Amino acid sequence: MELGGHDLERLARSDTLVVSPGIPPNAPVLQALRARGRRWVSEPEFAFRFLAGPLIAVTGTNGKTTTAALTAHLLRHGGLQVGLGGNIGAAFGPPASGLALMEPVPDWFVVEVSSFQLADIVDFSPTIGVVTNLAPDHLDRYESVEAYYSDKARLFDNATPSSRWVLNGDDTAVEELAGDASGTRFRFSAAGDLEADAVLQGAALMLRGGLDDTAGQGDSPTAGHSRTGEPAHGSAARWTRLLLRDDLPLLGRHNAANALSAALTAALAGAPVAGLPEGMLSFPPLPHRLEPVGTAYGLHWVNDSKATNVSATVSALESLEGPLVLLMGGKDKGEDLRSLKVAMHPGVRGVVLYGEARARMHAALAGTPNLRSVDGSFEEAVTAAREMAEPGDLVLLSPACSSFDMFENYEARGRRFTVLARGGS
Numbered sequence: 001m002e003l004g005g006h007d008l009e010r011l012a013r014s015d016t017l018v019v020s021p022g023i024p025p026n027a028p029v030l031q032a033l034r035a036r037g038r039r040w041v042s043e044p045e046f047a048f049r050f051l052a053g054p055l056i057a058v059t060g061t062n063g064k065t066t067t068a069a070l071t072a073h074l075l076r077h078g079g080l081q082v083g084l085g086g087n088i089g090a091a092f093g094p095p096a097s098g099l100a101l102m103e104p105v106p107d108w109f110v111v112e113v114s115s116f117q118l119a120d121i122v123d124f125s126p127t128i129g130v131v132t133n134l135a136p137d138h139l140d141r142y143e144s145v146e147a148y149y150s151d152k153a154r155l156f157d158n159a160t161p162s163s164r165w166v167l168n169g170d171d172t173a174v175e176e177l178a179g180d181a182s183g184t185r186f187r188f189s190a191a192g193d194l195e196a197d198a199v200l201q202g203a204a205l206m207l208r209g210g211l212d213d214t215a216g217q218g219d220s221p222t223a224g225h226s227r228t229g230e231p232a233h234g235s236a237a238r239w240t241r242l243l244l245r246d247d248l249p250l251l252g253r254h255n256a257a258n259a260l261s262a263a264l265t266a267a268l269a270g271a272p273v274a275g276l277p278e279g280m281l282s283f284p285p286l287p288h289r290l291e292p293v294g295t296a297y298g299l300h301w302v303n304d305s306k307a308t309n310v311s312a313t314v315s316a317l318e319s320l321e322g323p324l325v326l327l328m329g330g331k332d333k334g335e336d337l338r339s340l341k342v343a344m345h346p347g348v349r350g351v352v353l354y355g356e357a358r359a360r361m362h363a364a365l366a367g368t369p370n371l372r373s374v375d376g377s378f379e380e381a382v383t384a385a386r387e388m389a390e391p392g393d394l395v396l397l398s399p400a401c402s403s404f405d406m407f408e409n410y411e412a413r414g415r416r417f418t419v420l421a422r423g424g425s
Helices: 008-013 028-035 043-048 064-077 145-156 172-178 254-268 273-281 310-319 338-342 358-364 378-388 410-421
Strands: 055-059 082-086 108-112 128-131 164-168 184-189 198-201 204-208 239-244 291-294 300-303 324-329 348-354 371-373 394-397
Touching (some): 008 028, 055 145, 064 082, 064 254, 064 273, 128 145, 128 172, 128 254, 164 172, 164 254, 184 254, 198 254, 204 273, 239 273, 254 273, 254 310, 291 410, 300 410, 310 324, 324 358, 338 358, 348 358, 358 371, 394 410
Parallel strands (some): 055 108, 055 128, 082 108, 128 164, 164 184, 184 198, 300 394, 324 348, 324 394, 348 371
Antiparallel strands (some): 198 204, 204 239, 291 300
């Protein structure tokens, strides 16, 4: 262990270099190692070399943690042993290398992986890979959206004919990301596309029957189902109704897509389909993700602090009809903010902006009714939102930004909001 600096010569002599995803590729230490001809791997890549069981890897811009945690929950409910971890956060599971130490070896490993981690893989190859969705993010680190997507696409680098991919059938960028990668593809659709394998059809979440018969059918991009929406083995389509959307214990329309992807993945991994509805009903809302946290001051308070990019906040607004007051701001990540104004539906009573990004957000939202910018503390911004709301309204923290201008991380921001929402100081 060395603290306070980097001994480049010692690092260059190492057999294996494992780099934290928080270190950007242009950091001086990595530039110096690159100049010496040395390469490095990410921590999930290092862990993969020691994982002794099949692996489900979940990536995407939003919904990764919910999808990974719900998949693991459904597998456990189905009687399988699961190791859950990776980028998911210490509250939910260990880093991937911690999973490699599990005894006995579980039936499945479920790992959330970020673009930063995928950038430095070599042999990493999931048994089942899941892509929740794609949207611009991390443009404070990447030079372009294309560069960000390129790192996400590395999930498919080591695809084989036996690989299985669970893809968002409503997101053309996800389909393009997979390209011509080998393996069998399965799709979920919250838009009701009946050619998918898991669908929100009307008010119900539905799962196609015969998934076991379609698994592993070669490497055609359309393997797994036909263009007519029937299973590839040619029998009439058979559907299992999982549950009604309104019965899913997760706020937000976008969580229907997360639930569909998790149910589809769990079914492909061997969870009994008959047990999926009960498993979904018993899944608790995750902290900081459209989490109801209180009803103080005659208002309903929802903590969506994990919405650290524009698309996550847009999804939250599309999922909640209102009336609501939106609290938004934080560290500016350089994203295009125009879609936020489009998402301001009539149920949005007002918007309170705070933090480093507030000036640029104010300009992007010009003309939005009851738009207020708070040049002060987070506490002052929450107070302003409370005063703007009327009895019965919802106060939504969905920042569309990272938290690092005022907080250590999004969890700290969400915890502080929760305290204030419950009348604390």
